[in-house]
Each structure stands twice: as structure tokens, then as C-alpha cells.
Amino acid sequence: MKHITRTPAIVAALLAGAFSLTAMTASAQDKVIIHAQGETTISGVPAKVLTSDWAAFDNLHALGVPVAGVPASNAPGYLKDFVAADAIQIGSLFEPDFEGIAASEADLYIVGARSRDAYGTAKDILPTVDMSIDNSAIIAGVQGNITKYGEIFGLEDKAAELNATLDAKIAEVKAAAEGKGTALVLVTNAGNVGVYGPDSRVAWIHNELAIPSVMENVDDGDHGGDTVSFEFILERNPDWLFVVDRDAGVGSEGAAASLLDNELVNQTSAAKQGHIVYLDPQAAYITMHGYSGIMLLLDQVLAGLKA
Structure with a gap:
């Protein structure tokens, strides 16, 4: 077997190439989501999701995305049976429990119409998106959110179907x-x-x-x-x-x-x-x-x- 001698310079170059490839792979998995209050970078597909907005829960349920944390009250009757028994309760629609949200170690937090004021605080705790929409164009807004969730969770085909x-x-x-x-x-x-x-x-x-x-x-x-x-x-x-x-x-x-x-x-x-x-x-x-x-x-x- 022929012995190949690797000089320190060659080793350094190989390591740099490996790190560069890893960085490119990680970057490819990052998604920049444009929403009602700016842009949020999400790495990979979020596995643990919280929301203080029942409309967001509704949309995620329609796509088949499990939700780990929900508001502690006002669950609509037509959605109650779909809330996980062990779901974390993260405060009210208007006053989220930021301590509970921080302790959850979730991958994504979603706010909406009533909870949108929480964005300023939440965005410094974990990746947060505001999915509020304009009432004058509700159908287009709902479809836009469905499309965006499809992008976030890799469910583009299901979103298009809905x-x-x-x-x-x-x-x-x-x-x-x-x-x-x-x-x-x-x-x-x-x-x-x-x-x-x-x-x-x-x-x-x-x-x-x-x-x-x-x-x-x-x-x-x-x-x-x-x-x-x-x-x-x-x-x-x-x-x-x-x-x-x-x-x-x-x-x-x-x-x-x-x-x-x-x-x-x-x-x-x-x-x-x-x-x-x-x-x-x-x-x-x-x-x-x-x-x-x-x-x-x-x-x-x-x-x-x-x-």
C-alpha cells in the first residue's frame, strides 16, 4: 500500500473543507420566515411547537402538525378533542407565560391576533413568528399562513391540497x-x-x-x-x-x-x-x-x- 504523507498545511485544508461543507449543510437547513412583525430564522424542521393563538393551533392541526403548548383557556369546542392531554399550558391568549415558554425548550413559538404583543419579548427567548393577518382579506391570509406553515414543516404538498x-x-x-x-x-x-x-x-x-x-x-x-x-x-x-x-x-x-x-x-x-x-x-x-x-x-x- 502506498503511504501518503499529509503535511500540516494539507490537513488544515482538509479540515477547512469539512467545516465549510458542514456550514453549507446547516445553512441549507435554515429557513428565513417572513411574517407580520419581521423575519425569523428557523433551523431545520421544528419538533416542539408552542402557540398562544387558537387559529394557529387550528391551522397546524389541519396540516397534521402536533402542538406541544397551547393557551390555558378559550379552547373552541370544535378543537378541544385535538389538544394533547399532556399539552403545556402557556398562559392566556393575551398574557403568555414567558417563564413556561422559556423552560419548554421549544423549537418554535407562534403568536397571532390576540397574542401578537408578546412577540417583542418572545423573540429573545426562542424563534417566534407572528401569524396575524388582515381581516379585510381573511381567506387570502389563511391560505398564506397555510402555505407558510407548509414551508416551515416541509408539508408543501399538504398545504397546497388544503x-x-x-x-x-x-x-x-x-x-x-x-x-x-x-x-x-x-x-x-x-x-x-x-x-x-x-x-x-x-x-x-x-x-x-x-x-x-x-x-x-x-x-x-x-x-x-x-x-x-x-x-x-x-x-x-x-x-x-x-x-x-x-x-x-x-x-x-x-x-x-x-x-x-x-x-x-x-x-x-x-x-x-x-x-x-x-x-x-x-x-x-x-x-x-x-x-x-x-x-x-x-x-x-x-x-x-x-x-
């Missing part, structure tokens, strides 16, 4: 709504009634389904919408009423049906024709940016339109 299914559902419901008349999207809150419009939690009813509102210039409020009276509802006389019961959405006793069962509302075209659709309150109010929640609401609107 987005295609959502596109098809939107097209189906939009076709069913065509020519069916006007609507008001009402939100009931502590005995008051408001209108949700083109910048609200369910803005897709008007913006994506093209169901026209009988109220122009809606001043969308975070909780109670643009407050109106029963006389106003009768005066505008919509063909459809889509109702979000905020009280039920946040865990209180729902009161929307009894509140709207009155002499004035019952005179509207919507009431006379049985065109009042009560939307899932948690999907509409808590997880308004979640994939499964949007699909659930679209099916409810479709069922109402076809009834």
Missing part, C-alpha cells in the same frame, strides 16, 4: 349566494346588537362571497361591531341575517336567538323566510383565522343558503 379545497369551498358557497339578495352580519354582545362589515372577523361573507350588505360605511368594532337598533334592522330589511353570538363565543351563556326574537326583527324578510343563520360563535369570534373554523363557517352559510 388551499385548493378552501378555494373550491369558497367557489361553491359564492355560487350558492349569487342572486340570493342582501345581508347584514350581526354580532350580539351583552344585550346589544352591532353590524360586522368589510374589516370584521367574518368579512369574507361580504368580501369573498360577494353577498352585499344593506349597510354602507360600517364602523367595525373589535367586540360589538357597529351598534344598531332593531328599528334599523327592520328599516334596512335584509334578505339574510348572519349572526355571531359573542357571549357564547367567549364562554358566557348565549343570548342571540332570544335577543333577536322580537316583533321588529320578526318583520324582516330574513326572519319571514327563515333566512337567519347562526354561525359557530367560537369559530367566528375566537379562531376567525383558522382553516377548520373557516371551513365550518362556510358549510354553515352554505346550508343556510340551500335550506
